[in-house]
Amino acid sequence: MSAGRIVAGALAPHPPHLIYAANPPQNEPKAECGWEVLRWGYERMAKDLEALDVDTIVVFSPHWQTYIGTHFLGVPSFQSLSVDPIFPNLFRYHYDVQVDVALAEAMHDAAREEGLVTSMMRNPDFRVDYGTIVSCHLARPAWDVPIVSISSCRSTAFYNVDVMQEQAMALARATRRAIEASGKRVLLLASTSLSHRHFTTEAAVPEDMTREHIYNHHLYLWDMRLIDQMKRGQTRAMWEQMPEFVEQAVSEADSGALSWLLACLDFPNYAAEVYAYGTVIGTGNAVAAWVPGGAV
Numbered sequence: 001m002s003a004g005r006i007v008a009g010a011l012a013p014h015p016p017h018l019i020y021a022a023n024p025p026q027n028e029p030k031a032e033c034g035w036e037v038l039r040w041g042y043e044r045m046a047k048d049l050e051a052l053d054v055d056t057i058v059v060f061s062p063h064w065q066t067y068i069g070t071h072f073l074g075v076p077s078f079q080s081l082s083v084d085p086i087f088p089n090l091f092r093y094h095y096d097v098q099v100d101v102a103l104a105e106a107m108h109d110a111a112r113e114e115g116l117v118t119s120m121m122r123n124p125d126f127r128v129d130y131g132t133i134v135s136c137h138l139a140r141p142a143w144d145v146p147i148v149s150i151s152s153c154r155s156t157a158f159y160n161v162d163v164m165q166e167q168a169m170a171l172a173r174a175t176r177r178a179i180e181a182s183g184k185r186v187l188l189l190a191s192t193s194l195s196h197r198h199f200t201t202e203a204a205v206p207e208d209m210t211r212e213h214i215y216n217h218h219l220y221l222w223d224m225r226l227i228d229q230m231k232r233g234q235t236r237a238m239w240e241q242m243p244e245f246v247e248q249a250v251s252e253a254d255s256g257a258l259s260w261l262l263a264c265l266d267f268p269n270y271a272a273e274v275y276a277y278g279t280v281i282g283t284g285n286a287v288a289a290w291v292p293g294g295a296v
């Protein structure tokens, strides 16, 4: 068996609005349109990633929040209805998720060896979080490969960004080791926005794009700084400025998803392909991918 490897790592944000606007059969609410730049960018990224012959997708989600340690989905399949807690009018999604339990267990064991507190989620009735579902749907709409979903243990909130980064680094070492031993070709998804200031009043029509824009110029500048660094391969700088970024841009990267992705990819000094940037309810979202050893 040849060594497994990470074939790509993607920044794959999870606004449920992007699924709502695309009207896939799994989602009950129907939209007229909306958020086209992000959706079309995602479509281009999904097409490029599909060409990489992926065996498994590993996704790190800020919305599976576990307060004691890092958890991994550990049941072969989950079927249920996912309803967004903030926007139940936009996202009522019937999911059928297949899990690569062998890889999840290998990651769990490797993470434990790294000294992290870990747990396997073995409850077949567990409701998979919408961060996992939305990112996987948009990056791979066919749902034709199994996934591993990793929770966020919220160490930024409990301690600080430095502790989160230390844990992300350990989890990344474990992720890489488990993937290499698996012999599989794996796509990584960091399910996260960049800046994360929400609007405070809602439009009557959710897809009314006259209401969609960034709400704070400083947050826009932070997003542009991060994207510029992605394009220049300056991922070490992204890592080092994470404490300031998380605090000043109210960033969802506090979950550890972006730090984990950069560390898993061993801090690329080559350019990411940036497919799109846009806001959703005012939050900054970039869709981007790094492909080790080759162009997308």
Ligand SMILES: [Fe+2]
Pocket (backbone or CB within 6 Å): 014, 062, 063, 131, 193, 252
């Ligand atoms: Fe989110």
